[in-house]
Amino acid sequence: MTDLAYLVDVSPGTGTLPPRAWPPGSDTARLSLNGSWRFRLTPHAGADTDFAADGYDASAWGELRVPGHWVLQGHGAPAYTNVLYPFPVxxxxxxxxxxxxxxxxxxDLPPDWPAGGEAVLRFDGVESCARVWLNGTELGEFKGSRLPHEFAVAPLLRERGNVLAVRVHQWSSGSYLEDQDQWWLPGIFRDVTLLHRPEGAVRDHFVHASYDHESGEGTLRVDCEPAGRVLVPELGIDTATGEGVTVPVEPWSAEQPRLYEGELVTAGERVRLRVGFRTVRVEDGLIKANGRALLFRGVNRHEFHPETGRALDPETMREDVLLMKRHNINAVRTSHYPPHPVFLDLCDELGLWVIDECDLETHGFHAVDWRGNPVADPRWTPALLDRAARMVERDKNHPSVVIWSLGNECGTGEGLTAMAAWIRERDPSRPIHYEGDLSCKDTDFYSRMYADHAEVAAIGRGEEQPLPDAESDARRRAMPFLQCEYAHAMGNGPGGLAEYQELFETYPRLQGGFVWEWIDHGLAHPEYGYAYGGDFGEELHDGNFVCDGLLFPDRTPSPGLLDFKSVIQPVRMDGDGRDGVVRVRNLYDFADLSHLEFTWSYEKDGVTVREGVLDVPAVPAGESAEVRLPAPPRRDPDAETQWTLRARLAKETAWAERGHVVAWAQLPVEGGMQLPDPGGAAPVREGGLITLGAGTFDARTGTLLAVGGVPVNGFGLDVWRAPTDNDNGMSWATGSSVAARWRALGLDRMQHRVDAVESAPDALTVRTRVAPAASDLALRTTYRWISNGIRLALDVLVEPEGDWTVPLPRLGVRLGLPVAYDRVSWFGAGPGEAYPDTGAAAMLGVWSADVAGLQTPYVRPQENGARADARWLELTDGQRCFKVAGAGFSFTARPWSTADLDAAQHRPDLVAGDTLWLHLDARRQGIGSESCGPGVLPEHQLKVGDQRHGFSFQFTVREGDA
Structure with a gap:
């Protein structure tokens, strides 16, 4: 049996080489050891180590793909926790x-493997603890899962039959430092590489490339062990390492990621350099790059793939960066560990500001009141410093990395202070971030998570709650502010993005934030489609809280990402569509607008009637210009008219094609749709039915049964929705979720009582009382129907009874149609979903889709798919068309009921029935971000109070397709 003391040793490990910079390219030999490995899993850590002996026969073992996680390849199972450790603290x-x-x-070594020199065995990521042997000789062990570790191995190598043995434990003392709100996925999940290091090869190098915005010059100095020469042909640089050279340059920024190709040459190696000149500092209470204040339009990014977990290939990483750029995102926080180094290469190349976060989080100590927290225990400080050093040394040459982050949710302690001091000594060119210490003693920013809009506004004004310590309070008030996490993108939402962005753009101290997070962590599952916490039989888990991203697991953009793109678009176009003057504002930090071309279209009732090019000057960053639209066509007071303006890429870039839409706006001109008078017919009673023009009703209950011969079922007032993840989030103000209050009130099981069915010469009136069981609250609801024989019109009046203190989920009507009516067209906002505090991406126009396309595939089913501001809606079965008209209503259409949607836990639980459920909403509750943030803002809540609420619809059926 082996000695297991290293598992619980708090030191970072033994036998590894000092950390060094990641080389983006080298002319030295390397051998990838990725691929198929032999693998054996044991349920405990005390098995013997005979397998590491030279000549061990592992032919009976299984095979495993490396990089990879064994729990995703049929060995054991993954587990998800957010905060709590899945083992005793x-x-x-x-x-x-x-x-x-x-x-x-x-x-085997390749035939051309060089003789002599040294060799290094490199592991870029192993969770959580690895012990390594080569040809029967133990090299050492290490912890720090998302960090590189190297061993010197040259004396042990042979030409053929080298045996590399690695023992990986799921748990170690290092696991206490890696409680990072993600799946626990053990294994060798990043590259394993053998590197030849010839005599005179680069042991480490540090590229210092600053920029003086006043002179337009950059200064380059490359420190290197051993000494060598630095070549940058485009700049005419050929100088010795350690010597500074100042030359005119174009600076690097996320908007204009200018890189200069160069080489570092020593006696034994040529290393590729990609030099980006930029200077980042905090001055005048702001974080500035190249002399200009930054506004971060950022996201937090865990590394994730639904099939391979945290084992990402370069193509997936490139896809992430391209998607970020195409959705106007300019920054990424690498939550909560350094990413694969290739990801940072892509950020350098394509342009993203990066907060590089250390592989450190101890959030689970919160459950024990932070007793024993490693960052407050000096025994752990060497391990913390090792993690800081491995991050900084690996990533120090990336121009995209502009901020170092000490870690995440670790409480406070002197370990963090030691890390900050070491980083400042090693790299004073970048500021330091950490969120968890309100005193900000170790940081250059005031950073918060999920501060609500009111608090963010107060911070922007410098009116935040004071700290007890006057010195700390003064220091913090002089700092710029970041929301390192906000707008929790779990399920439907997040709501409130536009209001946050308005604050960021209003107060200079507020320098933006990072939405939580980039991608849903739904693991591919043969039964569930995508699995979340608890789907693998975990004893302790946090459910679908792991699915909280702007991308679905397959990297399809969610409605939340499309909204975010519109909210943070770097060009604003506003004005009065009637006077034809548009103010174009450039919100870029550096770029002018010369890379964009602007177009206009003039639309009548959602259809383009004219279009052209808008002449916009190259407005400098931070400035604006007024431009004039062409004269509109002849006025049409009976139509709804508007301008739609778009800013597109004028030429192809490295991240998008020419014509890619960067920003858009719509400016209304005139009017709205006028509904015709539908009255004139009289109700006729025959047996158990009442006919009113195009409508057929149950004579006893007044329930609508058909329109124009199309059967209708389940008609009635509709106030319930399948709660969203944000509806289910606990409110810190009330101690419960709004969904729990809805259910406690009984809004999911409302009962309908008919009080009267009244026929008049020109109308049918049905009076009802809609109320939850065990409550004296009610909604007195009156339906008044009229028809001219073609159109059937409905006026609804809702009068609350009692003290309604809880907002309603929705207020409208529901009806069931034959499921064959599965093709939809509408004039309203689209093409995607929108709610009162979401839908910034929804444009007014005429849209079409099939019913399946109206559903948003959230990993956990919930309220989704509403289309807003509709003027009319048509559904067709290919032979007849069912039309609804109204004044700015919202609708959803689903082949399953709200109860089915509410009960479903995974997408496959939803099975289409024989009824298409159509929900027509006059008002709806907003979405908010309360799954882990603020709830719905007051202006987006559906408050009932004691006010009467009225709304109207018209229904028509005609022959023919839509």
Missing amino acids: DPPFVPTENPTGDHLRVF
């Missing part, structure tokens, strides 16, 4: 029941 100890994966890889 007893640092530094871990359970004996500690799944342990033994990995074996036999390899």
